[in-house]
Amino acid sequence: MNNNIIDLTIWQLAAAYVFILMLLVIVKIRNIPRSKEILISSLRMTIQLLLVGYILIYLFDNPHPLWTALVVLLMITFAVWNIFRRVRSGLDKKMKQIIAVSMAAGTLSSLIYFNVIVIQFSPWYEPRYFIPIAGMIIGNSMTGVTLGVQTLTEGMKDQRHRVESALMLGATPKEASRKIVNQSFDNAILPTINNMVGTGIVFLPGMMTGQILAGVNPVTAIEYQIAILLGVTGAVSLTVILFVQNAYKVFFNEKSQLRG
């Protein structure tokens, strides 16, 4: 099947940018001030992916545990930074620490389990497997935690009176914020659950599509996709539960009073 891979020429790739041109024309005609962002985003995407491509070639040709660890660390750092950037309400230092620790602990433990128990590749740091899997787990966890942070901070703000009324009756901060914490967890994992429901019917997941296009047997691609989806679900759940179980405490002081 590998013989069927179509290597894209630079012109074929350039032709794909017609879609961006089409988008630019639409926003121009409709007078939507988005042209600059569209141009910057497509340019960033191109440069980032080209850079990553060359970095991956180097890493795949020179596998080393230190390089793999460094790349994963950079991915987590970037994901954490991205969460800070995407959450509109201001995050204090303690909340940022909880986000960082939850992301690191949740994604790394899931990643280790997935690589060692499920995929079982060797050596453990093999970048061809480790890095793409880490990317999917960290990326999805980042989306989950972002949704979790937003729901939690907005919930604690909008439902302040509810939380306070529960405290008045002798509820612990944990009990008083239980509903908001559950809503945050639910909102955070919903896209992952929807992803599983729609997979194979509504859309073909990116990784599987990529593998099939690259000539891999569809059954093998599907097996990998199933494993990845389950791994991602586990990682998102673990990361988000670690986050929400600790983050609600930030809204209370040591006297179990609501801050601010």
Next chain:
Amino acid sequence: MFTFEEAVYKDILHIDDLRIHKGSMTALIGESGTGKSTMLKLMNHLVSADKGVIRFQGTPVQDWEAVELRREAAMLSQHPVLFGDTVKENLESGCRFAGRPLPSEEQMTHSIQQYDLQKELDDDAGTLSGGEQQRLALARLTLLDPPVCLLDEPTSALDEGLEHEVMEAFIKHARKKQKTVVFVTHSRSIADAYADETMDITPFSYKGRKINE
């Protein structure tokens, strides 16, 4: 039960010396924004005084474990909150929060009848009017059964006749069980009818008190 010594909270409240005795019914009365609700929150330790000392059973409130104190001196806010979908879930929620055994259906039915709430336990709490929600909140507090009840305008959404009826039921129950009650009210007639002591709260200070005849 509670004592205030030179207690100051922001620019809202300044109480030089105040004692609330065990088993007493105390009304706090005054205009809006004079700090009546804040006074209850200080006792419930939902907020802390900036200066001075507030004691509960002789111990400064800051030395109490806050949740433990609130289980002893529970507070009801002026705007009741629904904790659950049904009347039953709402009645159970107080005990659930305080980590106590849940009340029986018989106790719950009795508690809503006590406040003239014509509802079934399985009824949707979301359809209750403001006044009905206040009565549901009082029933929840009654089932929770704390030694001290801090009530912030517990009957403000009721018409005068029903307001007296509900307050009478609550105070009667409280006296029978030797509870200490501090309640905020906008109604002088409610204060006169049910309080042993009425305290006039004026802006930035607690001005004085009147012992009811």
